[in-house]
Amino acid sequence: MFNLILFGPPGSGKGTQSERLIAKYGLKHLSTGDLLRNEIAGQTPLGMAVKNLMAEGKLVPDEIVIEMIDAAIENNTRVNGFLFDGFPRTTAQAEALDKLLAQKGTEIAIVLALQVSQEELIKRLLNRGRTSDRSDDVNEEVIAARISEYEKKTAAVAEHYKKFGKVEYIKGEGNVDDIFDLLCKEIDEKKVA
Numbered sequence: 001m002f003n004l005i006l007f008g009p010p011g012s013g014k015g016t017q018s019e020r021l022i023a024k025y026g027l028k029h030l031s032t033g034d035l036l037r038n039e040i041a042g043q044t045p046l047g048m049a050v051k052n053l054m055a056e057g058k059l060v061p062d063e064i065v066i067e068m069i070d071a072a073i074e075n076n077t078r079v080n081g082f083l084f085d086g087f088p089r090t091t092a093q094a095e096a097l098d099k100l101l102a103q104k105g106t107e108i109a110i111v112l113a114l115q116v117s118q119e120e121l122i123k124r125l126l127n128r129g130r131t132s133d134r135s136d137d138v139n140e141e142v143i144a145a146r147i148s149e150y151e152k153k154t155a156a157v158a159e160h161y162k163k164f165g166k167v168e169y170i171k172g173e174g175n176v177d178d179i180f181d182l183l184c185k186e187i188d189e190k191k192v193a
């Protein structure tokens with residue numbers, strides 16, 4: 001199995017690049033943001049429990065996300081590998097993921113970290129807010145809260161995987177195709193190694 005984490009702040013292009021990467025490498029896409037939004041759309045108890053937190057730009061509790069990812073991994077036994085998008089977002093989530101994968105006899109091969117300036121992140125998210133139904137993209141205060149959650153809790157995830165030499169930084173600004181090529185180059189180098 002080849003498992004990768006696409007990492008970066010909100011609006012850095014994780015969702016955008018994930019779509020392309022799963023098509024090229026045949027990986028199973030696991031986006032915790034998408035899974036949570038599906039729960040909200042389905043008005044499930046889990047969805048109702050996280051709705052307000054997400055609307056405020058706060059992270060949802062680790063236990064909820066870890067349980068959701070555990071179930072998703074269990075439900076996808078015959079895959080080439082997973083592309084984790086928006087997960088892990090805390091060190092506790094990273095440690096839980098490492099354990100879950102170890103139980104399956106596999107591990108994270110690479111963490112691709114997209115780097116984008118804060119000014120560009122805000123511009124992109126507000127722009128998406130104008131054209132999508134993502135309520136967390138409409139309000140600049142909520143966007144600032146998401147970026148602050150990233151800095152306080154999520155940036156540490158890169159430090160966790162750096163200890164194992166697994167992090168590669170990619171400039172996430174510019175043309176979407178060019179960024180995709182840079183990501184593929186890192187993956188291909190890792191796959192050959």
Ligand code: B4P
Nearest residue numbers: 010011012013014015016032033054058059060086124128
């Ligand atoms: P997510 O769904 O993960 O959303 P996101 O990080 O805010 O952004 P996304 O990755 O989708 O956007 P992208 O950069 O692709 O999280 C939403 C919320 O869910 C969180 O705030 C949290 O509450 C909760 N949550 C999710 N996972 C969690 C977890 N593990 N633990 C706790 N809580 C969790 O794209 C943004 C925009 O940029 C798009 O419009 C795109 O078109 C544009 N774009 C992309 N690349 C571009 C480029 N190169 N140039 C110009 N524009 C570009």
